[in-house]
Amino acid sequence: MSTEQKELTLNMGPQHPSTHGVLRVIVTLDGERVIKARPVIGYLHTGIEKTMESKLYYKALPCTDRMDYLAPMSNNLGFCLAVEKLMEIEVPEKVKWARVCLAELTRLNSHLVWLGTHALDLGAMSMLLYAFRDRELIIDVYEACGGQRMMTSYIRIGGLSHDLPPDFEKKVRRIIKEIPAKLNDYETLLTNNEIFINRTRDVAVISAEDAINYGLSGPMLRGSGVKHDLRKASPYSGYENFDFEVPVGSKGDAYDRYKLRLEEMRQSLRIIEQALDGMPEGPYRAHVPGVVLPPKEDVLYKMESMIFHFKIITDGFKSPKGAVYQGIESPKGELGFYISSDGSNKPNRVRVRPPSFVNLAALPKLTEGGMFSDVVCAIGSIDIVLGEVDR
Amino acid sequence: MGLEEKIPDSIILTTLDKMVNWSHKRSMWPFGFGLACCAIEMISSFSPHFDLARFGMEVMRPSPRQADLMIVAGRVSMKMAPVVKTLYEQMPNPKWVISMGACASSGGVFNNYAILQGVDRIIPVDVYVPGCPPRPEQLIEGILTLQKKLEGESVKDVRDEWGRRST
Numbered sequence A: 001m002s003t004e005q006k007e008l009t010l011n012m013g014p015q016h017p018s019t020h021g022v023l024r025v026i027v028t029l030d031g032e033r034v035i036k037a038r039p040v041i042g043y044l045h046t047g048i049e050k051t052m053e054s055k056l057y058y059k060a061l062p063c064t065d066r067m068d069y070l071a072p073m074s075n076n077l078g079f080c081l082a083v084e085k086l087m088e089i090e091v092p093e094k095v096k097w098a099r100v101c102l103a104e105l106t107r108l109n110s111h112l113v114w115l116g117t118h119a120l121d122l123g124a125m126s127m128l129l130y131a132f133r134d135r136e137l138i139i140d141v142y143e144a145c146g147g148q149r150m151m152t153s154y155i156r157i158g159g160l161s162h163d164l165p166p167d168f169e170k171k172v173r174r175i176i177k178e179i180p181a182k183l184n185d186y187e188t189l190l191t192n193n194e195i196f197i198n199r200t201r202d203v204a205v206i207s208a209e210d211a212i213n214y215g216l217s218g219p220m221l222r223g224s225g226v227k228h229d230l231r232k233a234s235p236y237s238g239y240e241n242f243d244f245e246v247p248v249g250s251k252g253d254a255y256d257r258y259k260l261r262l263e264e265m266r267q268s269l270r271i272i273e274q275a276l277d278g279m280p281e282g283p284y285r286a287h288v289p290g291v292v293l294p295p296k297e298d299v300l301y302k303m304e305s306m307i308f309h310f311k312i313i314t315d316g317f318k319s320p321k322g323a324v325y326q327g328i329e330s331p332k333g334e335l336g337f338y339i340s341s342d343g344s345n346k347p348n349r350v351r352v353r354p355p356s357f358v359n360l361a362a363l364p365k366l367t368e369g370g371m372f373s374d375v376v377c378a379i380g381s382i383d384i385v386l387g388e389v390d391r
Numbered sequence B: 001m002g003l004e005e006k007i008p009d010s011i012i013l014t015t016l017d018k019m020v021n022w023s024h025k026r027s028m029w030p031f032g033f034g035l036a037c038c039a040i041e042m043i044s045s046f047s048p049h050f051d052l053a054r055f056g057m058e059v060m061r062p063s064p065r066q067a068d069l070m071i072v073a074g075r076v077s078m079k080m081a082p083v084v085k086t087l088y089e090q091m092p093n094p095k096w097v098i099s100m101g102a103c104a105s106s107g108g109v110f111n112n113y114a115i116l117q118g119v120d121r122i123i124p125v126d127v128y129v130p131g132c133p134p135r136p137e138q139l140i141e142g143i144l145t146l147q148k149k150l151e152g153e154s155v156k157d158v159r160d161e162w163g164r165r166s167t
Ligand code: SF4
Pocket: A066, A151, B036, B037, B038, B073, B074, B075, B100, B101, B102, B103, B104, B108, B131, B132, B133, B134
């Protein structure tokens, strides 16, 4: 072998402890420097979009949970809002507030897992254990609402699947009370930690201009100093009623994004508190006969409700012809659902705009020219979920 | 252990089997590899709340060559299937497999072109854990079931190329 050869091609994944799932990256190295990093995706391709086309609108909903499985409620919300837009359903006030509350809890959940795994990748093992310990508080709420720890499918077309559970407020208040102290704990462990700073400062940098050109969204975009948040830019589900800040970074490196996500968690707590304080009374589902399932109590006692229930479950509802797009600010960025309908009771095409997928496309930009060990940091700080990348 | 082939059939092992099984049981090293949503619940069972360490199983190995239990946590896509098979083959004998979740066991809600309808089509499975995703308690129950199953094994069992006892 000639000694001239300088480049080394290395395969990372699809089974690798730090790729957050089944991501594969083919890295070309010159010594320790990365010349090229090319993500190879599709190892978790589930055919979710295609599956949704063959299902009634109601039955397509559980598929959305399984895309970004760290933020199931955000996915539910995005899909439901899109279908509601298509069907022109106006949901009751209470539903809106409850949805905001749940979506923000989901943001906490997702960011906690991100924090744990990202810190673990950089060598802070205890962070993973702390994050998963505190995540249980949120999972508890999910379980009380939907009866399931992760795949709740609690947010339904036209409302919620049940009324909020009686101990909902108590459980959420506990989160509001306990999580801030925990966040401070995390900060003590990481923010001024020499190792953590060395591993993240000036690593995986992306400028504001590049971030926009790559179509990044969420913390990846805001970390570079672009103040764009769909909750403010085009409010949905009543976000305009809430008072919160959109934190931004300055440099666009991994450390900035870490600080930003922690701040976002604090802001989420603020929103949750406001949502709890101002939660209006009212029905938990819109009253749209033939489209939205009638409340369970009515189904048991009223003839018409029973008939509607039966019809919706077996036949679904016919949607008007047309196409809608609804984007929401999921914990990872702009999550969009594009639904095109041909007038039948199933969607003709569902296209998901996954934030993880688009953000992952910036990986070569983030890593090329840097050190090899920083590839792991870059992947972690993008915050990808392979279920959403591959769908 | 390398010795077992040398033991003639006329010798019956009892105490040695017991000891070997006991140590297998109490120090099984799972292969830390997650595929999809179920992997998060798998990590949850290692977390302080559920604390799998109580059963001597918390040492997650990132490399298949150091592991003896594969927990297939999540859906196996057609593209991933050959990889899962290779990983299984790379694990040293004796080895065990838990199929975690509806997807790994039967394809789950995804009966379509992209998902392998059950990981037992490519590798042998010892314990199936149902659920979508299974609760951590369910996974722990699955692991305990595997431990029970293990008690019946003997070091003299001949294993085929799949790592199964061919008795
Ligand atoms: S069984 Fe359910 S939770 Fe597990 S991988 Fe399949 S869809 Fe995800």
